[in-house]
Amino acid sequence: MTNLIVRGGRALRGEITPSANKNAVLPVLCATLLSDEPVTLHRVPDITDVRKLLEFFRNLGSSVEMDFDTGTLRLHHGGDLDPKAAHLPLGMRSSIMLIPALLHRFGRASLEEDVTGCTLGAREIDPHIDVFRAFGAQVVSDTTSIVITSPKGFSAVQHWLDYASVTTTENFVLCAATAKGRSRLTNAACEPHVQEFCDFLARMGAKIEGVGGSRVDVEGVDDLGGVEFTFADDFHEVATFLAMGAITGGDIAVRNGSVEQFPLLDRTFAKFGVEITHENGWSRARVDGPLKVREPFTSNILTKVEAAPWPYVPADLLPIFVALGVRAEGQVMFWNKVYEGALGWSSELGKFGAHSLLCDPHRLITFGGKPLVPAEVESPYIIRVAIALFMLAASIEGESTILNASPIQRAHPRFVENLNALGADVSWVAGD
Structure with a gap:
């Protein structure tokens, strides 16, 4: 303590x-795992959640060059990554946004322990599970873990959220970015950090319409590229x-x-x-x-x-x-x-x-x-x-x-x- x-x-x-806003930085870091090309980020803050994600990437086998004095981060998730090292960082809600990229790369992800951030009352994961299932993922749970599999990739869906959740909206966009076809989310969150996150994905090559509104359309693409990006x-x-x-x-x-x-x-x-x-x-x-x-x-x-x-x-x-x-x-x-x-x-x-x-x-x-x-x-x-x-x-x-x-x-x-x-x-x- x-x-x-x-x-x-x-x-x-x-x-x-x-x-920079951690609520933009953390989902952007998760999104970089969708690309095999180098990504450079500026104004990355030296906070505990960032350090946890960078350690996760290093364990996977990614190239991580972080200079906290300048705030410049260079990431490269190319090459052979180790799916056995894909244990989600604990004590941070943003961990759940690694799942779409892990499913995209390995066809499998697991929640072995509770993924939590601040103690802001009940913060359910059910809306996220609903999104993964809507895109065709299989979800199996037992007393110790939740295992999510999607060996054949995602297919486009139309989905309506129960409420305008920030992280669920971001997870939907992450899934839809490389899904086959055009997806639509209704009752999407529109916070400034959601808009910044979508701007980053668009610069990687994602095709997103309606950012900042309650309805977001995403046309899936085969691959997302590298990018240089500065946080607001x-x-x-x-x-x-x-x-x-x-x-x-x-x-x-x-x-x-x-x-x-x-x-x-x-x-x-x-x-x-x-x-x-x-x-x-x-x-x-x-x-x-x-x-x-x-x-x-x-x-x-x-x-x-x-x-x-x-x-x-x-x-x-x-x-x-x-x-x-x-x-x-x-x-x-x-x-x-x-x-x-x-x-x-x-x-x-x-x-x-x-x-x-x-x-x-x-x-x-x-x-x-x-x-x-x-x-x-x-x-x-x-x-x-x-x-x-x-x-x-x-x-x-x-x-x-x-x-x-x-x-x-x-x-x-x-x-x-x-x-x-x-x-x-x-x-x-x-x-x-």
Whole structure:
């Protein structure tokens, strides 16, 4: 276990360049396994999930040249790869997106243990199994594993998802990219990282139409080629650093090449009295005095932040707004429409002295603006919950400890170094 020691009460100031979005990087890495030709990727972040995938490729026999100082990765999956080494990396949800490429190459893949990422409630694999079966794969399970086989390759299908799942959409596109014929997915996810992933596949030679909408058509091709690709700025990380500046009363300028993703996020920040500006490729958060919840014109309802599949506020960012809600004077209802039980960590807020009410597995009300004190709190295995707890600790004078903060390292490279450069006093320490 890795803990975070935070000596708070310091206004964070300065400039920061965000990293690439892990939710684009990881599926792209999985997609490279569909090609026998060299692939070069730029701005690959040094995060734990990337290291796990690269080790998986090395075990297969792929050529892997990674320079984390420059963020440049050169991959080549040509030659003889070892199917016996195809054990999916554990502790990361993206592992399941290796299955289409393993079926394409070897005709067989197995889930020998549970594939999980953040503990965001129930995260079923059934929609993925439905997709594999729709393309003609055979699925057999027992008490220890799920074995998926497709010795004759995939044939095109039309499929309708129960809900707009990001990873299931990406798995469908991975299967359809080399399937025989034209496939169609209805109720597809359209998050920016899904669009970036589809852009990468298109540059490899995949034929994809409807990207960014709820219906995606894919014409299968025989082979996908090599490509050189540069990842975009992660809008999640941009928003996170803006929130850190706002909650500490500081002024952080964040490079932002994804401004087109921000109109709704800008309005959401404004609900807490935070004004976001975008100018010359940089974004900043400005607060005029203490944080204060903006009252709605409809007097008999609470100010709300609703998180749901894109183009709603992303569920991944809801925790950083919860932190702002704890600090801002007034009441806010937060509604996670994606994950059941993902707000259970709210009990940790009370250790800081925060007032909140967990209404049900999806909704939380904060009664903000109360006096807060330093505390020792424990993060669940959820990336931005750990960050939300850090944000509160950073806004409180005195020393706090975030136990089990290691999920941050799954998405944010050089997290502590970047924060200390902005004026924070924070450090990693090994736990028991």
